[in-house]
Amino acid sequence: MRTICWISCVMWLTTPLLSHAEPHKVEITFQNHQLSFKADGKLVTTYHAGPQVAKPYFWPILTPKGVPVTRAWPMEKGMKGETTDHVHQKSAWFCHGDVIAEGISSGKKIPHVEGIDFWSETPGHGKIVCVEIQSPTVKDNHGTVVTKNVWKTADGTPIMSELRTIHFQALDQGSLLIMESTLTADVTNITFGDTKEGAFGVRVSDAIAVKPGGGQFTNSLGNTGEASIWGKSASWCDYVGKVNNQTAGIAVLDHPKNPHPAYWHARGYGLMAANPFGREKSGFPGQKGKKDLVKLAKGQSLTVRYGIYAHDGDTNAAKVNEVYTQFSGK
Numbered sequence: 001m002r003t004i005c006w007i008s009c010v011m012w013l014t015t016p017l018l019s020h021a022e023p024h025k026v027e028i029t030f031q032n033h034q035l036s037f038k039a040d041g042k043l044v045t046t047y048h049a050g051p052q053v054a055k056p057y058f059w060p061i062l063t064p065k066g067v068p069v070t071r072a073w074p075m076e077k078g079m080k081g082e083t084t085d086h087v088h089q090k091s092a093w094f095c096h097g098d099v100i101a102e103g104i105s106s107g108k109k110i111p112h113v114e115g116i117d118f119w120s121e122t123p124g125h126g127k128i129v130c131v132e133i134q135s136p137t138v139k140d141n142h143g144t145v146v147t148k149n150v151w152k153t154a155d156g157t158p159i160m161s162e163l164r165t166i167h168f169q170a171l172d173q174g175s176l177l178i179m180e181s182t183l184t185a186d187v188t189n190i191t192f193g194d195t196k197e198g199a200f201g202v203r204v205s206d207a208i209a210v211k212p213g214g215g216q217f218t219n220s221l222g223n224t225g226e227a228s229i230w231g232k233s234a235s236w237c238d239y240v241g242k243v244n245n246q247t248a249g250i251a252v253l254d255h256p257k258n259p260h261p262a263y264w265h266a267r268g269y270g271l272m273a274a275n276p277f278g279r280e281k282s283g284f285p286g287q288k289g290k291k292d293l294v295k296l297a298k299g300q301s302l303t304v305r306y307g308i309y310a311h312d313g314d315t316n317a318a319k320v321n322e323v324y325t326q327f328s329g330k
Contacts, residue, residue: 024141024170025170026143028136028144030135033048033051034046035133039064042062044170045062045175046059049133049147054118055093055128056149059092060091061308061310062310064174064175064312065248065312069248069250069310070250071205071206075091083269083270087121089203091203092308094200094201095118096119096192096193097198098119098192098193098194098198099115099118099190099192101115101159102188102189104153104159107153107154108124110124110125112195114193117197124154126151127151127154128149128152129149129150132147134147143167143169144166144167147164147165159190160184160186160187161183161187162183163181166180173311174323175310175311176307176308176309177310178305178306178327180303180304181305183304184299185297185298190295192295193293194291194293196265196282198273198276200273202273204270208240209239209269210226215242217237217238217240217266217272218315219236220234225268226266229264230266231283231286233262234254236252236253236324237252237266238320239251239272247313248312250272250311251320251323253308253309254306255327258306259276259303259304260294262276263282265278279292279293
């Protein structure tokens with residue numbers, strides 16, 4: 001098997017990230033198809049991977065002060081004034097909106113999708129099925145858990161396997177979740193289609209979103225707002241606002257050794273997604289004229305790594321850039 005990837009760097013597991021002299025205690029527990037991540041006895045997030053979900057997702061995501069930074073709907077319904085658009089944007093997730101599996105029918109055709117849609121959850125969508133969760137481990141105040149997924153068509157035909165490792169660390173101003181995914185074309189040749197609908201994303205709390213909450217998002221280049229960020233490349237994006245009069249935010253980090261840099265499908269209504277697969281057809285300004293789709297021949301693998309940093313305070317107070325620097329191994 002030939003692998004298209006970079007060698008996994010685990011230096012961050014042995015070097016505390018911007019933490020005080022007394023390390024924070026982390027805990028990962030597994031029960032009923034769910035993983036719970038706690039820091040200093042407080043819930044940070046729950047990873048939902050049961051057979052009923054279209055794809056695994058993290059919800060809720062809480063800062064050290066307990067501020068929820070992602071939207072509760074549709075997992076929790078009936079919250080006063082909360083938006084109910086885009087049912088597929090469940091807090092935080094990883095997938096792609098057009099995965100073309102050579103020789104395998106996608107079933108029901110979804111508009112603007114050539115292959116299988118793992119993003120939208122409209123009729124005929126694919127499903128990322130978690131088939132194994134290994135026992136979590138905690139060492140040197142870092143937690144790690146390995147999971148295995150199978151990407152399937154709507155009728156249950158496997159097209160690709162995934163080894164997904166989640167790392168967890170608590171910091172003074174926030175909590176860092178790192179997802180390392182190795183996608184393997186073990187069934188057939190795979191092409192990641194050219195669409196904006198991908199890939200490692202979060203849907204922030206309405207209170208943090210530009211609309212309706214009055215929040216703001218910033219990228220690693222210092223740009224702010226949708227017009228300056230959407231479809232362009234950056235190392236990270238951070239969404240910040242006030243929830244119950246407390247300033248908090250959530251950042252998504254793109255590792256610099258990922259084989260394909262992220263272009264940001266980030267919107268003022270609260271979506272923020274790092275997309276390594278979109279090209280010219282996606283409409284991304286930063287990919288204009290580019291048509292080199294990401295492909296895996298049967299037997300090949302692709303490894304990517306992304307981070308979520310849920311934090312109290314604004315971008316500067318939470319030291320987002322410093323966290324990114326250590327996350328990236330620079």
